[in-house]
Amino acid sequence: MTRRIDADVSTARVASVWQGFPPERFTIRWSGYLATGRSGSYTFATTSDDGSVVTIDGHQVVENGGQHGVQTATGRIDLEAGSHFVLIEYSQLGGAYEMAWSWAQDGGSSEPIPSWLLSSRRVTYQRAMLAHLLDRVRVVLVASALVVLLWLATGYFGRRIEHRLMDHPAAQGKSARVRRIGATAADLALFVVLAVVQTWPLASDPRHLSRNDNGDTVLNEWVLAWVAHQAPRDPLHLYDANNFYPERDTLAYAEAMIPQSALAAPLLWLGASPVLAYNVVLIAGFALAGWMRLLVLGRWTCQWAAGLVSGILFAFNAHTLTRLPHMQAQHVEFIPLTLFALDAVLARPSARHAARLALWFTLQALTSIYLLVIMTFAMAAGALARPETWTGRRFRHTVPAIALAAVLAAVALAPFLLPYWRVYHDQGMTRSIEQATFFAATWQNYLSTPSRLHYVWMGDRWWSISPALFPGCFGLALVALAVSRGAARDGRVRMCLAAGVVGVLLSFGGRLPGYRVLYNVLPLLHSIRMTSRLGYLGIVAVSAVAGFGVVELRRLTPVRAWKAVGAAAVVLATVEPLAAPIEFARFEGIPLIYERLRSEPHALVVELPFPMPRTVTLNAAYLLNSTRNWRPIVNGYSGFVPLSYEQHFEQLGGFPDAKSIDALARLRVTHVFVHREAFSAPLREQIDRTVGLRRVATAGSIALYEVHSP
16 A cells, blocks of 8 residues: 555546556545635536545545446535545546546536645645645745845855856956856856756755656666666676566666766765665756856857856756656756867867767767767758858868768767667567657647746646646747847857757657658667657757847847846746756665675575566666665566566466466576565465475565575
8 A cells, every 4th residue: 555645636646656557456545635715515526437436524425436437427515614524536447547526616617626725634725725825926936035046146256256247348358268267166056056946855855855756767776876886897798787687788778878877876886875876966967967058158159148048948947857757858968068069060170079079979879869869860950050061162171070970979889889789689679650659749748847937827737748848938038039130140050940940840750741751761760769859959959049049138238237137037047947846755765685685696586576567667666676786686677678578477477376486496586575565465374385485584564585496
């Protein structure tokens, strides 16, 4: 039984309980208090598949039970103004699932029940209303706090900050001065502070707060820990991870995240938990992304404020803030450097610039296969948007430099991509064109945002659409200003805009005319399932061109007013995407019982019950447990699941029957961790009596058994 607090009663909440992979049958019970503002007759309704029952103050109001498809039932009750105890019971008996409830007051039209009227304890309607209003003005309060913070920072750093924001003549004239301004530790520290604010309260307790309610987060924590563990010991077998035994190259079933793992390694070597390491590297990803964007745009525009606003829009946006479970989305710090290097190659082709382009592209590609594909299209689109740099007389200089960069990047990436090729070739790890169509973007994705500010006027209509790709009103306004004033004459602006347009178009996947042709011609697209994520290039483009919009804004602003206008631009860029405070789950650590196998170098492990293939995400916790001993484990979870997993479930799903015990022997499993709470009392007794199993340790509901020949 799992207990948690939900903000509402809905199908989305049902899915989140089971991380999107519910079992065939289950029951959920919601209980709490509903505040009503006035006395009257209330009609409640549930729309569910399968059964649902609503009880209020001990009276059954809605009876929609039994096994059925989507069905609506209603019931009426007279309620006084005040707080009323509500119990909602929902049962899923197989097949599809759906759950929603609504109400109508005094014969009015039915509408969803506002989540702010629900609480875990009795509160008056007036208090609930006050809390709701405070939540609505929280964004304004945060904005005010940021303004005060900026004012204090200006006073603390004195003329140094003022010169940056004002582009004081003393700070102009020398590119070296611009470079020193952009590269200071103060700029990086500023983005660290912004990252802490945008992800609050994560930094308040990074050891225990987590998104471990999402299996992908746990998978990525395991990846960081595995790379840090294996790289210094046996780098030639880095991709032969300990999951999905006896398969090979199993790290290639997921994103290897080499740069992120390198950042996490010192923390893990010093004894930090995978959760702590993940959270620190997550915050670092936000900070580094914004800082690198500031460096590049500050260099391109020679204006610190332009670089700062661009960096904020690039690091903190609807996409990055809704993908906290996917560290790949935050570590985009090499995208600005790659674009900067591409601009250098196109403007001044040389072997040195080609080497830099290859370096930054390689590092970004190593953070994520998705970003490898995204940046490949971005580079191609950016170059094509600047034909004057590689056509005519410039062809014999520019094209060889670009070719050199491509060759260097291919050579550098080959050792890391070879395992992916083997898995693709040997096990068919590929994404079909049907998947590319199913997971394609829709126009709703480009309006989706977790922003508290937008929630004030948009409500939660767009919150649950993933991935969120809304680039922000302020960013779009700055882009419009830049383009309207002729900024597109700058080749760098055209380069960024072209990359963004191509990304947005490709995000529609199989729905885009011609995508099937690209899919058949370019094997890279075979690795992309969530084609909607290609739309992130739109945000990349908006954040870059917005920096040029700040330049135009400064030109339109009187000199004496620029300090205030520039500060307002920074605050608005920070506040618009703000989603904090973010809801995190609690992580209490990995049970120490898993350390017992550290002294068993030849141990081979399985954790039971063995999840069925459709709930394979439940294995993520088992992978995290394995970081205590790093012994091979039959269980596994990843972006790709081998056929052998289904075979193992067929053999082990009936544990502790004779078939499963024989399978353990055939697999040469030496130890079994049994989560006893998942088994009935008779089965627990049967496990203890099973010939071939000997219990050697117990910690809470987890028991460790040694497997031996009968």
